[in-house]
Amino acid sequence: xxxxxxxxxxxxxxxxxxxxxxxxxxxxxxxxxxxxxxxxxxxxxxxxxxxxxxxxxxxxxxxxxxxxxxxxxxxxxxxxxxxxxxxxxxxxxxxxxxxxxxxxxxxxxxxxxxxxxxxxxxxxxxxxxxxxxxxxxxxxxxxxxxxxxxxxxxxxxxxxxxxxxxxxxxxxxxxxxxxxxxxxxxxxxxxxxxxxxxxxxxxxxxxxxxxxxxxxxxxxxxxxxxxxxxxxxxxxxxxxxxxxxxxxxxxxxxxxxxxxxxxxxxxxxxxxxxxxxxxxxxxxxxxxxxxxxxxxxxxxxxxxxxxxxxxxxxxxxxxxxxxxxxxxxxxxxxxxxxxxxxxxxxxxxxxxxxxxxxxxxxxxxxxxxxxxxxxxxxxxxxxxxxxxxxxxxxxxxxxxxxxxxxxxxxxxxxxxxxxxxxxxxxxxxxxxxxxxxxxxxxxxxxxxxx
Amino acid sequence: xxxxxxxxxxxxxxxxxxxxxxxxxxxxxxxxxxxxxxxxxxxxxxxxxxxxxxxxxxxxxxxxxxxxxxxxxxxxxxxxxxxxxxxxxxxxxxxxxxxxxxxxxxxxxxxxxxxxxxxxxxxxxxxxxxxxxxxxxxxxxxxxxxxxxxxxxxxxxxxxxxxxxxxxxxxxxxxxxxxxxxxxxxxxxxxxxxxxxxxxxxxxxxxxxxxxxxxxxxxxxxxxxxxxxxxxxxxxxxxxxxxxxxxxxxxxxxxxxxxxxxxxxxxxxxxxxxxxxxxxxxxxxxxxxxxxxxxxxxxxxxxxxxxxxxxxxxxxxxxxxxxxxxxxxxxxxxxxxxxxxxxxxxxxxxxxxxxxxxxxxxxxxxxxxxxxxxxxxxxxxxxxxxxxxxxxxxxxxxxxxxxxxxxxxxxxxxxxxxxxxxxxxxxxxxxxxxxxxxxxxxxxxxxxxx
Numbered sequence: 001x002x003x004x005x006x007x008x009x010x011x012x013x014x015x016x017x018x019x020x021x022x023x024x025x026x027x028x029x030x031x032x033x034x035x036x037x038x039x040x041x042x043x044x045x046x047x048x049x050x051x052x053x054x055x056x057x058x059x060x061x062x063x064x065x066x067x068x069x070x071x072x073x074x075x076x077x078x079x080x081x082x083x084x085x086x087x088x089x090x091x092x093x094x095x096x097x098x099x100x101x102x103x104x105x106x107x108x109x110x111x112x113x114x115x116x117x118x119x120x121x122x123x124x125x126x127x128x129x130x131x132x133x134x135x136x137x138x139x140x141x142x143x144x145x146x147x148x149x150x151x152x153x154x155x156x157x158x159x160x161x162x163x164x165x166x167x168x169x170x171x172x173x174x175x176x177x178x179x180x181x182x183x184x185x186x187x188x189x190x191x192x193x194x195x196x197x198x199x200x201x202x203x204x205x206x207x208x209x210x211x212x213x214x215x216x217x218x219x220x221x222x223x224x225x226x227x228x229x230x231x232x233x234x235x236x237x238x239x240x241x242x243x244x245x246x247x248x249x250x251x252x253x254x255x256x257x258x259x260x261x262x263x264x265x266x267x268x269x270x271x272x273x274x275x276x277x278x279x280x281x282x283x284x285x286x287x288x289x290x291x292x293x294x295x296x297x298x299x300x301x302x303x304x305x306x307x308x309x310x311x312x313x314x315x316x317x318x319x320x321x322x323x324x325x326x327x328x329x330x331x332x333x334x335x336x337x338x339x340x341x342x343x344x345x346x347x348x349x350x351x352x353x354x355x356x357x358x359x360x361x362x363x364x365x366x367x368x369x370x371x372x373x374x375x376x377x378x379x380x381x382x383x384x385x386x387x388x389x390x391x392x393x394x395x396x397x398x399x400x401x402x403x404x405x406x407x408x409x410x411x412x413x414x415x416x417x418x419x420x421x422x423x424x425x426x427x428x429x430x431x432x433x434x435x436x437x438x439x440x441x442x443x444x445x446x447x448x449x450x
Numbered sequence: 451x452x453x454x455x456x457x458x459x460x461x462x463x464x465x466x467x468x469x470x471x472x473x474x475x476x477x478x479x480x481x482x483x484x485x486x487x488x489x490x491x492x493x494x495x496x497x498x499x500x501x502x503x504x505x506x507x508x509x510x511x512x513x514x515x516x517x518x519x520x521x522x523x524x525x526x527x528x529x530x531x532x533x534x535x536x537x538x539x540x541x542x543x544x545x546x547x548x549x550x551x552x553x554x555x556x557x558x559x560x561x562x563x564x565x566x567x568x569x570x571x572x573x574x575x576x577x578x579x580x581x582x583x584x585x586x587x588x589x590x591x592x593x594x595x596x597x598x599x600x601x602x603x604x605x606x607x608x609x610x611x612x613x614x615x616x617x618x619x620x621x622x623x624x625x626x627x628x629x630x631x632x633x634x635x636x637x638x639x640x641x642x643x644x645x646x647x648x649x650x651x652x653x654x655x656x657x658x659x660x661x662x663x664x665x666x667x668x669x670x671x672x673x674x675x676x677x678x679x680x681x682x683x684x685x686x687x688x689x690x691x692x693x694x695x696x697x698x699x700x701x702x703x704x705x706x707x708x709x710x711x712x713x714x715x716x717x718x719x720x721x722x723x724x725x726x727x728x729x730x731x732x733x734x735x736x737x738x739x740x741x742x743x744x745x746x747x748x749x750x751x752x753x754x755x756x757x758x759x760x761x762x763x764x765x766x767x768x769x770x771x772x773x774x775x776x777x778x779x780x781x782x783x784x785x786x787x788x789x790x791x792x793x794x795x796x797x798x799x800x801x802x803x804x805x806x807x808x809x810x811x812x813x814x815x816x817x818x819x820x821x822x823x824x825x826x827x828x829x830x831x832x833x834x835x836x837x838x839x840x841x842x843x844x845x846x847x848x849x850x851x852x853x854x855x856x857x858x859x860x861x862x863x864x865x866x867x868x869x870x871x872x873x874x875x876x877x878x879x880x881x882x883x884x885x886x887x888x889x890x891x892x893x894x895x896x897x898x899x900x
Contacts, residue, residue, distance in 0.1 A: 027758035205723030211844025215744030218728035229679035273655030276799040278668035294665030299753030308477035309807040349726040394661025
């Protein structure tokens, strides 16, 4: 595969750049034609790489791309999952280059989706192309690329349920996560779940003059701040009633094993520019962001936010609030607990509404499984270092649902790095990781058997 | 004057509408040419009305309009203060008609500035015109119209200091406030002061993926909410250290007198669409919004606030926070106490900055003064009811400063009504109040002597 990459590198980058140039932002309805264009291009890439068939499938939302090559029903089947939608790009002014005009700087591709997840998805198409063209493919391979991962995969679960026979597989192979470092390869053995909601506080039916009414009328921003502030206690624990009921405490041995991954707290703080860390009492930073649940406000807005000053009591205020969950916490249950809690703490002098955005359960992957072992061997060979098992803090909401529907475990072979700043301005993906990822994936197929 | 109004009504409205069509939004730099255009039009209106001179005077910010007619140095001199700048118009979609295309509906003019303060300022120009043209003017009259009232009058204090001799007067006459009701005329005998600041909380140097970092990194929005929530205690009192030190408690007799103004709490709640009132324990709604200081968030923003959902820990969050002050609380002192308090409660895991917007002191006007008595007699004659003294909750920051520099008291003869929704969409001004205001002002001159 290494030689094949060297021989085809320029073509690979041309193809990937074409994919990255499409602004497939799933959360913005204005980009729905871009979504379709991106799906069409993926179909073309799959067919060119050697798929027997590949098609754009409509869903209730953005379309799904499905393609496959079945060489022998008796051989193991790998289902590759990826997503072609990307996060919004604001604040645009912080990008050093246009997010949809990919360019290479210092050995990395800079573009929205360079890593998440177009770049990582592309590795699978090219590893597949290599195996087909060199005649070494000894698995059935199916590809499922969705267009709604960044907005909660709301249409995919139904689509997967409706096409579960077509999607039948022995393992789901996914590259949508990070490694601990370029020299600290790791394999994700668990992800957090998610509940994402929006709280709206409504006060007066219009903005009021803050001089005439100030002091006598509840201010929706102040009330929302009170409510948000009460959601996390002084020990950094979420106060939603019942929130921790289903959280399984890890054994000291498990915590010790996960704690082996190298971690430099000063380097961590420096890399994201914070004066100090903060989180749940009694847990390390690594634990707080992987094996512990949490609550964050993702966005808040209310009143006058323009230049200068305006003396009003805002009519309303709203906040997007999400909770990361750990395996065994059910997203649907937490969402209900949150809604109930918010309505319980809503004071009588305002109107409060709660809306659901999306969610999904967390999951764990057994380190002793054949797939994990094959991935570990493949990565060891490419990186020269045995990968460590790691728990991811992010969520791929749909994977827990697919695991249940298809009866196959996901395997998270991610090649992203923290430095890639996915979801932020100047998202990037190292060329070295792109090519090592392709090589590792090809070797995974070499070593994987059920 | 009543006959003069009847004879000239159409021309008056044409002239006022021309003034209202100019989008003189002082907080938006894009409107600076509109500000100059508006000032020029006021000069023209003053000259046409009979001023000996009127000019646009440059300041460090938006220009000041000054005009005068001196008929005898020995006669009392009235300085009319008004402002030609208006509040921003957002949210624009809530306006039933274009804010800068005035129209009359149900006996009221709808436009930004219809009341605050173009409409109310216009009454003074027309009362003056009447007195000049009918030969009954027996005062020297000076007009000072500024263009920065809505943004804190930041340039005016210096300009007034530099031109204090030119501005010398016996009384400052101001119409920039409300009456308690059409059938409950009132005169403002005090206004609150203001301190307006902005608090910025900075966390990571870029937005972070809330899955990868959630639980381990302080979220600037959550931190800002914690800080804001702590600023008001469970009794509705501001927690800034020293905030109440200079507040003078009113005597029971004074509270009783101010409490005589008719007030219907159910009507109040209904008029602004709130389920219940909220404020400092131990005080009535009327007291909370006039004789007591308070704190409000005027705007807050942080993180992703667009359509749908984005899973980030925002890099920063900011809130515009203002405090209404009562006479004897110094704005400059409260501003310093607030800054000190914010830095004291700022936690170590974020960076916190505080910026000043603007402020001004509150003031009281003696009910026994000749000016108050003349205004009371004038309004009694026009409305057929004796006006009650009332304390206003709003602030005209510059008046306290001018009172000190010029050694003359302000008199607040306001003809606005709550229904006018100044600072909000669909600002309006009743034609009946516009014309009764002109008449009352003309009668004020009749009865006022030093």
